Amino acid sequence: xxxxxxxxxxxxIVEDNADLLEVLVDIVQRHFPKVFRAxxxxxxxxxxxxxxxxxxxxxxxxxxxxGIDFLTQVRKEGYDAPAxxxxxxxxxxxxxxxxxxxxxxxxxxxxxxxxxxTAIFRMIEIQVRNFNLANMIATGAPEEQxxxxxxxxxxxxxxxxxxxxxxx
Numbered sequence: 001x002x003x004x005x006x007x008x009x010x011x012x013i014v015e016d017n018a019d020l021l022e023v024l025v026d027i028v029q030r031h032f033p034k035v036f037r038a039x040x041x042x043x044x045x046x047x048x049x050x051x052x053x054x055x056x057x058x059x060x061x062x063x064x065x066x067g068i069d070f071l072t073q074v075r076k077e078g079y080d081a082p083a084x085x086x087x088x089x090x091x092x093x094x095x096x097x098x099x100x101x102x103x104x105x106x107x108x109x110x111x112x113x114x115x116x117x118t119a120i121f122r123m124i125e126i127q128v129r130n131f132n133l134a135n136m137i138a139t140g141a142p143e144e145q146x147x148x149x150x151x152x153x154x155x156x157x158x159x160x161x162x163x164x165x166x167x168x
Contacts, residue, residue: 010034012053014044014070015086016062020109024057024086027116041065041073048079055123057107060087060094068094071101082123086111129153 011032015021021037029035036051038044041062047053056074058067067085074081085098086107095106104123107116133149 008034009055010036010051010053011055011057012036012038012044012047012051014038014041014056014058014062014067016040016059016064020059024116027113028057028120031117031120041067041070044070045073045077048074048077048081052079053081055120056081056083058083058085060085060098061089068097068101071098071103075101082127084119084123126153 009032011028011034013021013024013028013035015024015037016039018039021039025035025037032055034051036047036053038047041058041064044058048056056071058070060067067087071083071085074083080102083101083103084105084107085094085103086109087094088109090106090108098106104126105119107119129149129152133146133153136146136149
């Protein structure tokens with residue numbers, strides 16, 4: 001079971017549909033006790049500054065600003081929290097921009113509890129691999145181990161990206 005409860009990890013969910021926002025909050029709160037919600041990109045930017053969340057989940061298409069525009073601004077302001085995007089209308093252009101912003105995975109609507117939890121697990125897995133890579137470099141691990149870890153990270157990201165691009 002995924003759990004960040006003992007770590008107190010903070011998650012910000014950005015969704016302009018109030019009903020879907022509450023469903024996402026309910027799913028995520030099963031694993032993370034500190035879940036913040038925002039109904040718009042503007043509200044979410046303020047919450048990032050206030051709460052400095054560990055993970056972000058944002059809808060791609062929202063009134064008043066897209067999830068991609070939100071992430072672009074977040075990255076410009078120096079926040080590097082890993083992110084998931086969700087949408088009922090995925091397209092290749094949005095997915096390519098999202099990958100460029102470091103989005104780890106994509107949740108397609110309508111979503112299930114399992115699809116949300118799976119995406120969160122993938123996001124955590126990538127972060128653990130990146131952390132391990134940084135530690136390997138810092139401790140002077142053999143170059144072949146560092147290269148293998150980089151390949152695993154790239155392969156995982158490419159597999160997720162191509163899986164979503166094929167369906168668009």
